[in-house]
Amino acid sequence: xxxxxxxxxxxVYSTEQGRLCPGCGQPAAACSCxxxxxxxxxxxxxxxxxxxxxxKGGGVTVVTGLALDPEQLRExxxxxxxxxxxxxxxxxxxxxxxxxxxxxxxATLQQLGYTVKRAGG
Numbered sequence: 831x832x833x834x835x836x837x838x839x840x841x842v843y844s845t846e847q848g849r850l851c852p853g854c855g856q857p858a859a860a861c862s863c864x865x866x867x868x869x870x871x872x873x874x875x876x877x878x879x880x881x882x883x884x885x886k887g888g889g890v891t892v893v894t895g896l897a898l899d900p901e902q903l904r905e906x907x908x909x910x911x912x913x914x915x916x917x918x919x920x921x922x923x924x925x926x927x928x929x930x931x932x933x934x935x936x937a938t939l940q941q942l943g944y945t946v947k948r949a950g951g
Contacts, residue, residue: 878935879949881926890918891932893925893939894949913938 840852851861875895882889893910896903900920907925911918914934918927927935932948939946 874945876939876944876946877949878932878939878946880930880932888928889930891927891930891935893927893935894923896923896925896944910935910938 841855842850842852844850844857847857849858850856851858851863853863854861856862873895874897876893877895879892879894880889881892891914896906898906903920903923903925907918907920910925910927914927914929914931916928916931918925920926936946936948
């Protein structure tokens with residue numbers, strides 16, 4: 831009978847080496863199994879929509895469908911937030927900009943060379 835090691839039994843810190851990778855047990859800086867979250871691959875169309883669910887009526891503009899690595903996504907989000915003059919966040923590979931900025935974001939993303947569609951009503 832094969833038994834699995836419980837997830838909590840894997841060491842994640844060593845006083846000699848510091849933080850350890852839970853996957854391979856190597857020091858975090860020398861991890862050989864770094865699991866990079868794959869950028870969502872879609873149909874190549876960036877969709878700009880609006881969401882209010884779970885925000886007590888306050889709306890955000892949501893940009894989805896960007897096939898970028900996390901660093902490029904962070905840079906693009908920063909650029910879009912500055913363009914709109916609003917705050918925002920990156921959540922699960924999507925960019926959320928506070929407020930209603932769909933028209934401005936569609937125009938800006940088209941200038942940057944993306945194929946953009948306005949999603950929702």
